[in-house]
Amino acid sequence: MRRDHGGADPDEAGPEHPFAPFVRTLGRGPGRSRALTREEAREALGMILSGAAEPVQVGAFLMLLRYRGEDPEELTGLVEAARAAVGAGPVPGGVALDWPSYGSGRTRGEPWFLLAALALARAGHRVLMHGSNAFTSGTPVPQALPLLGLRAAGSRAEALAQVEAGNFAYLPLRAMSPGLDGLLQLRAQLGLRSPVNTVARLINPADAPAGVDGVFHPPYITAHLAVAERMARPRLLVVKGGGGEAERGPAKPVAAHLMTPAGVEVLTLPALSDTRAPTAGLVEVWTGRARDGHAEATVRGTIALGLLAMGAAGPAEADERAAAIWRGRLG
Structure with missing residues (x-):
């Protein structure tokens, strides 16, 4: 019954x-x-x-x-x-370098990679940074931008206008796609990151011919490069960076995995400094009001990552060219 x-x-x-x-x-x-x-x-x-x-x-x-x-x-x-x-795709005028920022490391401090991207923009390279730093313990990019006289874009169209005007824009994931951002935020309820974190890093919303990407765990490097190859992206450089960001720690050699049409090459980049953790603030380092060996070496090394990704310098001269770009940032 x-x-x-x-x-x-x-x-x-x-x-x-x-x-x-x-x-x-x-x-x-x-x-x-x-x-x-x-x-x-x-x-x-x-x-x-x-x-x-x-x-x-x-x-x-x-x-x-x-x-x-x-x-x-x-x-x-x-x-x-x-x-x-x-709505990813080519844009008028083009973007030279795609820079995803989705790090959420517990030990992050200031976003030194942001200064590297801005220095490259000052040197004439068009950079589009996109991301979400909701789970970082450090200073999120959207919070750092106003300190530098900048603001996050409210839409893809606004980001492209900012790139046109000043060679740099930061486009939050929530402005690109509230749906994707919502999936990323589920980490707070599920307790674990999901593959959406990897997916967001690989969107390349403006079809830039080059990208520089950071991962937290080395096994993800292979996955990022494999997807880029399947999508016929011309160039992508991936490193294990601080807190999962595309940032080069200066105290020890770094393995940079560079995909080009010729295949994948692993570049061993040298240590740049034996200094301790930075003590100066982001704005002070950017404006030159404070000198900090560790912070500045981090920024110079990260500028070199961008140059290598774009093919604007080879391994032998990337650090020297990065140092010149950093010195010239203030015009």
Whole structure:
């Protein structure tokens, strides 16, 4: 005899939700689950960003992706869906260097990489930085910008206008895509980062021919380069940087992984300083009111990363050219 549960009859299940097959594919168990294909991943994230998936499905999807590990084909499809959501593509005038900033390290302090990007912009290189630093323990980029007389863009169009006017813009992820930003913020509820963090780094919203990217864990380097290759990006430099940012620590050699049309080359960049952690503030270092060996070596080394990424300098001269750009930042 069927009992009355005061609601829908459990024996009369409704039609399966259209998003359910993606969760099932990822989570059906050892020997039966698999990564999504590029096309499946593109469709799945597209459904999420269009509001076609239920919240419980979104959480399950993200954590299954994380648990299984980041598959290059799957990631490529996710990046393609994210690019479609933000309207990524070539822009008038072009952008020379894509600079994602999604670090959330517990030991971060000032965003010295921001000074490197600004110095490159002063030297004539068009830089578009985008990101979200919601989980960083250091100074987030949006908080640092006003200290330097700048402000974050409120839209992709405004960011491109800022690049046109001054060779630099910072475009928050929430301004590019509130949906993607919302997925990134789920870390506060799920307790873990999801592959959306990797996806956001690889959006390249203005189709810049070069990018400089930082990761927190070295295994992610291979995944970033594999996606860039599948998407036929011309140049991408990836390093294990402080707090996951594209920032070169000056106290020891750094391995920079540079992808070009000729393949991937690992550049061993030398240590630049044996100084201790910086003591001066961001504005004081930028304006020259304070000298700080560690901070300035960090900035110069990070400028060199940008030059290497763009092919504007080779390993032998990158540090020397970076030092000249840093000296010339104040005109």
